[in-house]
Amino acid sequence: MLKIKELQASIGEAQILKGLNLTINPGEVHAIMGPNGSGKSTLASVLAGREDYEVNGGGVQFNGEDLLEMDATERARSGLFLAFQYPVEIPGVSNINFMRAAVNGKREHQGLEPIKGKEFLDMVKEKAKLVELDGRLRNRSVNEGFSGGEKKRNEIFQMAMLEPNLAILDETDSGLDIDALRIVSEGVNAMRSPERSFLVITHYQRLLEYIVPDFVHVLVDGRIVRSGGKELALELEEKGYDWIKEDAVA
Amino acid sequence: MRDLSKPQVMDRPRKSTQNSKAQEAGRKWVEQLEKQLEAATSQFDEALATLPVPHRRVERWKYTPVNGWWRAIGKRAQITAKQAGCEPCPIPGLDAYRLVFVNGEFDAEASDLPVYPGIVCSPLSLVPQTDQAPRGSNSLEQEDWFAALNGKFAKEGLFLRIGDGISLDRPLLVHHHSTGEGCAAFLRHDIEIGVNAEIKLIHWSTASQPSRGVVNISTKATVGSNGRFQLDKVQDEEGHIQHMAFEEIQQAQDSRVDVYTMTIRGQWVRNDASFRLDGKGAHAELNGIYLPDNTEFVDNHTTVDHRAAHCTSSEHYKGILYGKSTGVFNGKVFVRPDAQQTNAYQQNANILVSDQATMNAKPELEIYADDVKCSHGCTIGQFDEEALFYAQSRGVGVDAAKAMLVHAFIDEILDGVAVHEVRLEVNHRLAEKHQWTEWSDHLE
Numbered sequence: 001m002l003k004i005k006e007l008q009a010s011i012g013e014a015q016i017l018k019g020l021n022l023t024i025n026p027g028e029v030h031a032i033m034g035p036n037g038s039g040k041s042t043l044a045s046v047l048a049g050r051e052d053y054e055v056n057g058g059g060v061q062f063n064g065e066d067l068l069e070m071d072a073t074e075r076a077r078s079g080l081f082l083a084f085q086y087p088v089e090i091p092g093v094s095n096i097n098f099m100r101a102a103v104n105g106k107r108e109h110q111g112l113e114p115i116k117g118k119e120f121l122d123m124v125k126e127k128a129k130l131v132e133l134d135g136r137l138r139n140r141s142v143n144e145g146f147s148g149g150e151k152k153r154n155e156i157f158q159m160a161m162l163e164p165n166l167a168i169l170d171e172t173d174s175g176l177d178i179d180a181l182r183i184v185s186e187g188v189n190a191m192r193s194p195e196r197s198f199l200v201i202t203h204y205q206r207l208l209e210y211i212v213p214d215f216v217h218v219l220v221d222g223r224i225v226r227s228g229g230k231e232l233a234l235e236l237e238e239k240g241y242d243w244i245k246e247d248a249v250a
Numbered sequence: 251m252r253d254l255s256k257p258q259v260m261d262r263p264r265k266s267t268q269n270s271k272a273q274e275a276g277r278k279w280v281e282q283l284e285k286q287l288e289a290a291t292s293q294f295d296e297a298l299a300t301l302p303v304p305h306r307r308v309e310r311w312k313y314t315p316v317n318g319w320w321r322a323i324g325k326r327a328q329i330t331a332k333q334a335g336c337e338p339c340p341i342p343g344l345d346a347y348r349l350v351f352v353n354g355e356f357d358a359e360a361s362d363l364p365v366y367p368g369i370v371c372s373p374l375s376l377v378p379q380t381d382q383a384p385r386g387s388n389s390l391e392q393e394d395w396f397a398a399l400n401g402k403f404a405k406e407g408l409f410l411r412i413g414d415g416i417s418l419d420r421p422l423l424v425h426h427h428s429t430g431e432g433c434a435a436f437l438r439h440d441i442e443i444g445v446n447a448e449i450k451l452i453h454w455s456t457a458s459q460p461s462r463g464v465v466n467i468s469t470k471a472t473v474g475s476n477g478r479f480q481l482d483k484v485q486d487e488e489g490h491i492q493h494m495a496f497e498e499i500q501q502a503q504d505s506r507v508d509v510y511t512m513t514i515r516g517q518w519v520r521n522d523a524s525f526r527l528d529g530k531g532a533h534a535e536l537n538g539i540y541l542p543d544n545t546e547f548v549d550n551h552t553t554v555d556h557r558a559a560h561c562t563s564s565e566h567y568k569g570i571l572y573g574k575s576t577g578v579f580n581g582k583v584f585v586r587p588d589a590q591q592t593n594a595y596q597q598n599a600n601i602l603v604s605d606q607a608t609m610n611a612k613p614e615l616e617i618y619a620d621d622v623k624c625s626h627g628c629t630i631g632q633f634d635e636e637a638l639f640y641a642q643s644r645g646v647g648v649d650a651a652k653a654m655l656v657h658a659f660i661d662e663i664l665d666g667v668a669v670h671e672v673r674l675e676v677n678h679r680l681a682e683k684h685q686w687t688e689w690s691d692h693l694e
């Protein structure tokens with residue numbers, strides 16, 4: 001599904017990703033952990049197609065296609081989804097109209113007619129249940145005045161609406177209390193399937209108790225320095241990142 | 251401090267601001283016009299000779315280049331809407347009375363005047379000058395060269411009297427269309443709205459492609475106490491037109507006036523809206539949008555003159571500038587010593603879509619009363635890149651995402667437009683001009 005090879009990326013003068021390798025197969029859940037500033041969000045942004053970053057080495061294949069050749073819209077329409085660490089507020093655009101444009105964009109890509117009003121509203125109702133997003137939040141402007149937890153739930157709602165092949169969750173757990181964490185995780189787990197893959201980015205292993213990964217990778221200074229099973233997360237929790245950093249240098 | 255007991259506009263032009271080149275061009279302009287049009291009066295001849303013909307150093311015209319437009323004037327084609335292939339009512343589905351003018355002349359056949367008790371509505375040319383509002387009573391006419399030009403040449407327009415307590419059952423549309431080469435059209439709308447009376451008026455200006463000429467429209471309205479006046483003003487002129495519009499509105503106690511100025515298309519547009527709040531408790535609402543592209547130029551000058559206590563005014567203009575277009579906003583708010591408990595709000599927000607577009611914005615507040623609430627703000631920015639990326643990351647195309655942000659920006663204004671069909675048609679024409687179909691479709 002996703003093959004990242006020796007990926008290097010910079011922003012401004014700063015080289016952030018320094019040769020990153022990662023392969024994700026259909027149905028797998030991968031977790032990326034790492035200290036603040038190690039390049040986790042950079043990786044997510046580069047994959048989603050944010051143009052502020054310059055890719056200056058390596059490549060990415062997504063479902064057999066060259067991901068880096070596509071713009072952000074095309075990537076999304078081909079089935080890639082990014083749940084933002086900091087979801088964006090768009091005053092004046094209702095959440096529901098926003099999602100309708102998104103769903104129709106994807107349908108256009110699939111050669112389908114725009115979705116019918118009723119079908120769309122039924123779908124909204126069904127998916128909103130998944131993350132307990134009430135009607136009030138659906139009709140308000142996108143993320144405007146949402147609490148931290150509401151924003152993250154809205155991200156998962158959008159993911160559910162778009163049914164991606166690969167979902168990247170960038171610190172979806174940050175700023176969540178234990179209830180919200182449970183709701184968001186259950187939403188994600190309900191979407192796990194043999195065809196759908198996840199890349200879960202997190203700083204803490206707490207989230208991984210709820211969304212249990214198949215693989216855990218540790219990102220330090222723009223490179224994956226260690227990979228393992230879910231036990232690796234626990235080991236990190238116990239020993240902290242310094243242990244791995246020293247290990248990586250050695 | 252100035253003597254505020256006398257009527258005045260804030261920057262009374264002085265003789266020293268005359269520029270000999272501009273004066274000479276102005277003289278030629280008048281000469282050219284005299285060949286095409288019979289003057290309505292000679293009472294402005296002296297004013298036209300002595301008022302400074304606008305140029306860069308005249309404050310009110312600092313960012314508004316008028317050079318060369320007089321060359322556009324030649325012979326006026328006498329033509330009806332039908333002959334010009336112009337739809338008398340440009341707004342589909344609108345049920346309204348209408349007056350249609352083509353190249354400054356009334357087109358009776360294309361018009362549909364209200365016959366309604368308590369209302370006098372007719373083309374101005376059919377009303378004896380003695381019954382019209384006296385020329386020169388409009389203060390702009392004494393101060394501004396172009397307004398004086400209207401005073402001299404305008405013979406046609408809307409004459410409207412709404413009796414006390416009367417409200418017209420449908421909106422009234424005034425449609426002006428320009429066509430051909432070299433036409434100069436002067437219109438003068440003379441409106442009195444009685445005590446407790448009400449009217450929804452639509453000013454819609456169009457021009458065919460190609461066309462070349464000047465349009466100069468002056469609207470003077472007085473609104474009686476507790477009266478209500480709603481004006482939706484739409485400018486959608488193709489071709490090459492210099493469009494100048496003056497509004498001077500006087501409000502009595504507890505009256506309410508809403509003016510929406512929507513500039514869709516226009517090579518050169520100057521709006522000059524001036525409100526005088528004479529009676530206690532009056533409210534003025536002035537809103538506008540402008541979305542120029544290519545080399546289009548749009549200028550909105552506004553003046554709100556608070557002269558009585560407990561009045562409120564709310565002003566909100568929003569612009570999106572594409573291509574190499576230029577926008578100007580100048581908002582004056584004037585609070586006189588007696589106008590205690592005034593609440594005046596002004597906001598001008600702009601998005602520059604292209605780095606070759608220019609916006610000149612200037613709020614001017616002069617406050618001479620102490621117990622007042624005045625706020626103003628002005629922003630000039632770009633599209634919100636974060637929001638664009640967010641939308642794209644959800645699979646929304648970049649053009650649709652931009653259209654979405656544009657709507658989010660201007661709908662706040664359009665939502666208040668008096669006549670629903672006008673709002674829909676403005677939306678439709680903007681979508682057509684800027685090719686927004688993808689996002690607009692979602693709204694219907």
Ligand SMILES: Nc1ncnc2c1ncn2[C@@H]1O[C@H](COP(=O)(O)OP(=O)(O)O)[C@@H](O)[C@H]1O
Binds near residue numbers: 039043
């Ligand atoms: N616009 C920028 N210009 C320069 N450096 C940046 C910019 N954005 C992020 N960085 C740097 O890139 C590094 C990686 O950031 P990020 O990917 O957000 O890390 P993480 O998500 O792992 O905390 C950090 O050192 C950060 O300071």
Ligand SMILES: [Mg+2]
Binds near residue numbers: 040041042085171
């Ligand atoms: Mg991050």
